[in-house]
Amino acid sequence: MSSSRHAEDTKVTVATSGDDGPPAEATELTADAPAALLAPRLAQFAGVARHEHFTRAAEELGVPQPTLSRAVARLEADLGVALLARHGRTVSLTPVGRAFARSVERALAEVARAAETARADADPGVGKVAFGFLHTMGPETMPALIRAFRETHPGVRFALVQSYGEDMIERMRSGELDLCLTSPVPDAPDLVTRRLDEQRLYLVVPADHRLAGRRRVRLAETAEESFVTLEPGYGLRRLTDDLCAQAGFRPRIAFEGEEPETLRGLVAAGLGVALLPPATLARPGVRDLSVTAPRAVREIGVAWMARRPETPPVAAFRRFLLSRRGALTPG
Template identity: 75%
Template sequence: MQHQQRSGGRLSQNSDTEDTAHIVRLLAPRLAYFAGAARTEHVTRAAQELEVPQSTLSRALVRLERDLGVELFARHGRTVSLTPAGRTFLASAERALSEVGKAVESVRADADPTSGKVAFGFLHTMGSETVPGLIRAFRADHPRIRFSLVQNYGEAMLDRLRAGELDLCLTSPVPDAPGLVARRLDEQRLRLVVPDDHRLATRKRIRLAEAADEAFVTLEPGYGLRRITDDLCAEAGFRPRVAFEGEEAETLRGLVAAGLGVALLPPPAVARPGVVELTVTGQRAVREIGVAWLEGHPDTAPVAAFKKFLLGRRGRLLPE
């Protein structure tokens, strides 16, 4: 690949364009050779512009026509002109080359160490305070890094991680699954949330077994917090009687405030009226938060920097 000319430590726009065109020729040489010959209508000039031997260009054009089974050029010595079939093919070839060029520029921009992109997934409960705080702190040293943010429940995020749609995700429980790497970063203490006029609302602490006869509002099956709720209740000796299922923790708080049940939830970003939050004693009522990524998946420079940042905040991930 040709050396890139830099101006003031940055690639010039002209150099960027030339470099992209060079990569496009490497990725789709026969289309690039065809378009070059069609543009110049001269094999020698096209070879010079494309920086390839004339013999290489001529052979490539002959092979292209042979493979297509169609003559694209009428030849007049070293000059050429497009046949009707060649004009039809040129329009599509130029669109294809343009799309390849756009793809080259896009993936290189996303991988740029100073201004690239991180596709980052996280739980709904971390969207109002935790994630904005993390990104603000990270961008103090990396101000131009861009983020594509996805909020979802744990299993859905892991599916998107496996599909290559995410680079990293914050999830709970910390996954232990083939093909994934996960690291524990922090934990949140869960509380039993009850309506402020509930029989237990005057308490500050409670053993979960004391809520065995209550109606619970929970997240839907498949959510990490639902699994943790079921496991904690089983550890306390009962199976929760689920009255309502939802998809978002603050919606559950609203259902509790309306007197429709109780819930095990992490602390809210902002205190909500109408509910009382009780400390659960007698068992370790927490949810662990971890970061996960694909095993063996190469990181771009922006992803590597953000991963290092997250791992450096073990035990300090969540707001006090």
């Protein structure tokens, strides 16, 4: 029999009445049920285990002693083992009870740490914001944004994720991110989005390219060129395909990558041309040309989950981003 099959067949016996009611006939439940049933009684058992005395434990926990006695008795019934040996007014832990008590204390300590972390993350002054942003916004835009925000919120911490749009949206849906800067601005019923800015795209060509001496170019003039682009799924890749379609051709893709600066390196090596946002630092071997037709820009927006409660630091950072409309990105 496999371990997974064994786990499916495991049964435990639990009492179904409340802690303050009379004992009820036991009911068999599958092994995935005990955590929810046992959790309310673990702290009570831990108190009894520390004192090995019901009255002193009841005083510490602030519950009536009979209630505590019944709760521990039902915990033993749920587990099907004796955790305590009764000696009149006092009790002592059985070997199984002592091992169980150590595990319970560790579990309760972990819960306490988790609660403290949750409170700290939500603290308006020192809480945490889980924030996603595009690769192309990492070198300059993001440091400037966080620096400006922390002028008024110096203690707020950030967990930063640098990725592409679709991945960040999925991370928000899973709860890994609070909000993100992305392009294109998504349209989905479970999201709230706001357009913040637009960013020009340039045709990046090798320094010795036939167009390198120009300052402006119509995208149609590159119909016969090889392009280096981001991989399918990236917003900038979709925008490249769309702009080329508007110019009347389908781009011939020579190389695909995951990071815009890598694409600039491929262009510098003479392996193709690319449509990219402005570079933070000048790279030798390439020229950035303005695209006059079609209009080559991408929208930058902020997205967050609809109807998901926000902590104070997340709400403050969202308000800050919305206040930066029209002044978010260079170039």
